[in-house]
Amino acid sequence: MTSSASPVERSFELAAARCDDLTPLVYARLFREHPEAQAMFRTEGSAPVKGSMLSLTIEALLDLAGERSGHFRLIECEVSSHDAYGTPRELFVAFFGVIAATLRELIGEEWSAEIDAAWHKLLGDVADIVQQHADQQSR
Numbered sequence: 001m002t003s004s005a006s007p008v009e010r011s012f013e014l015a016a017a018r019c020d021d022l023t024p025l026v027y028a029r030l031f032r033e034h035p036e037a038q039a040m041f042r043t044e045g046s047a048p049v050k051g052s053m054l055s056l057t058i059e060a061l062l063d064l065a066g067e068r069s070g071h072f073r074l075i076e077c078e079v080s081s082h083d084a085y086g087t088p089r090e091l092f093v094a095f096f097g098v099i100a101a102t103l104r105e106l107i108g109e110e111w112s113a114e115i116d117a118a119w120h121k122l123l124g125d126v127a128d129i130v131q132q133h134a135d136q137q138s139r
Contacts, residue, residue: 007118008065012058014107022058022102023051030098034091057099065122075126079133089130096126 015022027050031038041050056074063071082092100119104111 006062006066007112007115008122009062011103011107011111011115011119012062014110015103018106021051022099022106023047023054025106026054026099026102029102030095033098034094037091037095040085040087054099057095061096061099061122061126064125065118072129075129076133079130089134093127093130096123 019025060072060074063069064075079089079092083089100123104116104119
């Protein structure tokens, strides 16, 4: 396996070597840490929605951490969508941290200081995007 230059991308590569599908792990953690989130998903048929949502989120995160070609703008769009669903912004932002925590647990000792710093910056960037959106709406 070729290692990526991006620490965030490398964290996903390391996780992929250990797990075929992050979806159940991410959502189990989300529902454990934020039980109120579980009511936002249908009981039946939500697995494809969760998988799709996670996949799009990962694409946006990788773009935000990397070249910023435009995929990261999905985060801006989804703030509005999730506002319309009644999702608290704190929960929206927390989802990104849940992804990071899931990866950290999954890759264990290979979660380096470099990966940790990159994720810390990335989560700050996500919080900034959400805050900018809130600032624009309050004008």
